[in-house]
Amino acid sequence: MKHLNKLLVAVTMVMGLSSQAQDSNNKWAISFGVNAIDYRSSAGPDFVDHFSQPFKVSDNWNILPSVSYIGVNRYVGSGFIVGLTGSINQIDKFVIPVKGQTPDKPDYAAVNPGDLMYYGIDLTASYSFMELIKSKTWEPLLTAGGGYTFLGDESYGTVNLGGGLNIWFTENVGLNLGTAYKKSFGDRTYADGKTPDAPSYTQWTAGLTFKFGAKDTDGDGVYDKDDACPEVAGLKQFNGCPDSDSDGIEDSKDKCPNVAGTAEYQGCPDTDGDGVADPDDACPDVKGLKQFKGCPDTDGDGVTDASDKCPNEAGPASNGGCPIKDADKDGVPDLDDACPTVPGPASNKGCPEVTEQVIQDLKVQARAVYFVTGKAVLETADKGATDGRLEAIKEILKNYPNAKFAIEGHTDNTGSAKLNQKLSEARAKVVMDKLIEKGVNPANLTSAGYGSSKPVATNKTKEGRALNRRTEIRHIGSVYEGKL
Template sequence: MKNLSRLFFALLLVVSFNVNAQDENNPWKIEIGANAVDLYPVGEDAPLGEYFDEFYNVTDHWNFLPSLSKVSVSRYLSDGFTISAAGTINRIDKVGDSSADDLSYYGLDGTISYGLMNLINSKTIDPYLGVGGGYTWVDEIGAGTLNGTVGVNYWFSENVGLTAQSSYKHSFEDYLAKHWQHSIGVSIKFGGKDTDGDGIYDKNDACPDVPGLEAFNGCPDSDNDGIEDSKDDCPNDAGLAEFNGCPDSDSDGVADKDDDCPTVAGLKALNGCPDADSDGVADKDDNCPNEKGPAANKGCPWPDTDGDGILDKDDQCPEEAGTVANNGCPEVAPTEEVMKQLNEYARTILFDTGKASFKEESMEVLAAMTAIFKEYPQADFSIDGHTDSVGSKSTNQLLSERRANAVRDYLIANGINADRLTANGYGEDYPIASNKTRNGRKNNRRVEVKLK
């Protein structure tokens, strides 16, 4: 047992040194398990057999020690190559079919192996081939060996697996028989590189040079608000996820960095400032914060009797809605530009197919047209409807009239005097584009506005 103690003391030194030499991602592996020695299938004469003869005759030929009997440590080098050192103990009580006198067996071996895991494109099955040498003692008589190895690691997880291995050990001395040694054991990989010391190996660390949190793959969260710094617009001030990590001190839905009044709850439209009288002027800029008034007058009210947006003090026709261009008085007739605008709106009015009912998206256009008509209360207009040539001419004529009247009815319902409006339908008689194309027919389906 003296040699056994020496062997495991040497292995303990090796393991202790290797555990502290961590400079790559999980480069170290420790295996603890059991081994079996088989002296039979080595190509010798009886009582031994030819190479691989009865290779799996476990019951008759394999020598076991019913306890922990193998410890090995491995270091990954590069490009699939690994170097390992292993210590084994056993007891030889059978040589082939013959018995032996419980001879002690100690082995210390080194191996350089090449992994085939990448070649078979697997993440769990890790076969390897190896070559090496060592020194084996049988009944305290030792000799060097040349070893050939084949094995496989099966990884249950990233760091824990099962290793099975078979080695042919060719002795350089006649007094030590050639033999096979098989082993199986639990393997643990460790020693990953952690540059920033945050407990997350560099290979899994999205921020390997800065200490961080496991929840953020090793990236930091300086203000501890649950948002990693790289995604945090305010990395040094704890904030809310909805504001990308920035705080909202007054809880008004506007982040402090965008809030002109960060200590007083306010409105988003006013950059976080309050508007007590709801006149659209922030209290800080409102000379009359409790009384509605226009922004032009710093939040204080001015009368605008006709509601045309021109204060009475500036309105030459304060009792009659007008335009700014005409100093508050109504324009007698729209300009050519206004008419052009009206017709641009009119051509975008959409009706339901074959009907005079408006599509929902036309409501905004009709409202804009109504506003223009109201600016010229003394002007009279003609609403003209046109169709494409699809369908019968009589049907198209009727449809164009109905659509023109639908626009007129809308304008009347929204405040335009009926006496100012007439409606006409011209069917398919006045196309502005070819009815042979889809786009041409679309252009021909239109409403036009003319001055009377």
């Protein structure tokens, strides 16, 4: 094959172009396979004679049983493809005229011309009908172009017209079938010195074709050219954009891209099914009303349960959602009444006010509580009377549940001041503890001792010292909710 270098030149030129393009994504594609050459198409004086025996393969076709062509094409847009193909063959069936029945109408027969090698290089322009017929598998092609044929020691140019068909098994791999009639221009010199026209011929090709060249940065199967989100893996139905929560709404249009939802709520869920999407629902886990941002109003009073102090009883918002109740009939609603069971003025939060008369009554009762001399022990000589006085004090204090009282212990000046101070503190605490035992709220009571520092009479007489040895109860303020 002394002209093999000619095919190598052709292949080098083809490979230098890169590869074939069949669509706007994979702009390049490469094809290779076998080719067959039929010189019967050049025989005969009439145009019709050229195609009278197109498929007599065993009689007329020259086939080299190996990869004998390689082609590279590039898609240039609007269905048009340009390409370059190199091919090689060994001619053992060359059709020549033989003596026929009439001298002016010879017959033609295929003869073996010996070691006759064929090399061809062709430049083509094709139109693909694939987009026109809206097929992803079948791609009919119409091809035109020109080339150069090397036949033994001869060479000449050709004008080519043909067609083809690509059958795509996958997006990038397919079967390539093609044919082209190559009209040759020039003369061919024979051994007898004759120089008839260079023979035209038909070339058939069959092989595989591979498309490539598209870029898919994020690897999601959608080429960058068509990918609306080329750097983030996504789905084909969303032009390559993701749907992270798989709810059928792409992330760019999904208000809750990481939580599956519905189109009705722009991709967000409505967990409690109240018609308010979770992001807009102030109570997403409890079914509620739209006018309250998805929060419930169990008693239907227009106050949401979260703000309703009585969620199961209807009441005005001005009363915290509770019905207006006034158990002690003092004109102060129970909700605002610090003493709901004892009548009192609104100025004192519904609690009774401690009057001067009450203070005097407490003073009388407290001063009548006696202790054993020199000790913080209640006098037992008249135990019933002492207990009665403590009971009377308790009853007075119970009427003032929000009032705070100080229980004070005092002594005369007999003995040391230190001892008197300690004794007065102990006696005041004994009285306070007894009242607490009887049910007085401990939060309303304090105790303190003052020794002999606050006499109410002279300590120079027996009578005066007796008056100074006393217990007193003093009103010191009001208590609301346990605080002074």
